[in-house]
Amino acid sequence: MSSLSLAQHAVRLQTLLERHIAEVLKNHGLSRSELDVLGALACGDARPQELSSQLLLTTGGISNILRRLEADGHITREANTKDARSNIVRITPRGEAIARETGDAVTEVINRVLGPVDDSLIERAAEQLHEVLLALDEDAPVHRGATN
Template sequence: MKPDEIDAMVPRWREAGLSSSLIATLELGKRISRLNMLFEQAIKNDLAELGLTYAEFDVLAALLRAPSRRMRPSELAKSLFLTSGGISNVLQRLSTAGYVEREADEGDARSRWVRLTGEGRRMAAAALETTAGAYHDVSAGVPEEVVRQAADDLREVLTHLGRRRYR
């Protein structure tokens, strides 16, 4: 196995007296952050060419995969880890661009639904294709079985971490 930039930090962590379990956790976190940065950078660059931000893409993709093809803003915010103000800003931009429209919720006069327009569905499909290409480009050269094993191992880690509550 070829060493990476994270491996260069390990001797300093050992010298600082950190436990082997903490060092392993730090390595995991640093590598996850690095991978996320590589994927996110490639995706953001490709989305910018389409005139979308990452948050806008996230909303379009969430609406595209929603079973009824519509969601409440509060559902979008919760599923995408956005604040109510953040989702409001994103929805306003997408509405102005003609990608989403809001409609009244007949069951609750205080609530509204958000759904994709025809143009929004086309843009969501184009953005999904673009992001798939970015993921492919970033991971090019990594054997599929290595990617599959890493994805499975990270699922196991997340299963354990997902049970915790943080302040």
């Protein structure tokens, strides 16, 4: 029963936060997946397949996201000199700026929503969820150099 309770609490918290985050993303002209891709690319260039795997997105989904980000000038795609069948995706300065600005706004809204919660409780909960994700070997997508 505790695993069901964990899942229910995690989903409820995510839903609560998403209500507020969605508005921030809309105001910055990005989807959640687009911001995730820009965040991943801020850590370094990647192949679309790597982004798909890291961010748990389908290859078709990542292709659509990359097309939109490229059209908006947030990324570039170049031929992979080591593998002619793939591209290397790189974030542009414009993409870095919008990712930073949007990421800061998302952090601000999360802090506002969680404001009534004691910082030590948030820290303990984050550490425990981190341990759960590590045990599932699923922790990588949530840590892309962001600060807590």
